[in-house]
Amino acid sequence: NAGVTQTPKFRILKIGQSMTLQCTQDMNHNYMYWYRQDPGMGLKLIYYSVGAGITDKGEVPNGYNVSRSTTEDFPLRLELAAPSQTSVYFCASRTSAEETQYFGPGTRLLVL
């Protein structure tokens, strides 16, 4: 199993550009999460999903969108990139029976 994979590893965006951060898990986990981590800070929840077709907002959803068309994939969309979205983005997943979240390697995003 590859676990949770994220692409790209690093990206530089110009203000106003859009992009999609990809997240895929091969563990058949129902629950998936997107977090952002600013320097020296903890993780802030952006969006989460409890299954295909079901998504909900976390603490900091503004400026982002998600979709969950399959169990495996949970992409995060930035429509109009802003410098405040410069951060490291982590995707995580877990089963409905176990509370341990498994994290992907992260995507470092720089908006200039």
Next chain:
Amino acid sequence: QKEVEQNSGPLSVPEGAIASLNCTYSDRGSQSFFWYRQYSGKSPELIMSIYSNGDKEDGRFTAQLNKASQYVSLLIRDSQPSDSATYLCAVKMDSSYKLIFGSGTRLLVRP
């Protein structure tokens, strides 16, 4: 008031000492508590979970929970330089799908 609070550190201890990391939380409905370790530039990894009052031991790690005081701690015995990392405390309410993370405590173990 922050929901999950941790001292940012750094907490510096000599090799072989006991490192004590602390976390307080504000929501009395919280039922599940987790400690994640995060090396610089890497993703968080779970090292301990605790659900009931008291101590839970796993190797050199001991998690302690006191729900009445809304306090959870992590003790690392015989600290090693490889334990140098940021330790994130996370809390979950029983009815929630979400984890609330603290901002983390940076631990430095001096050889």
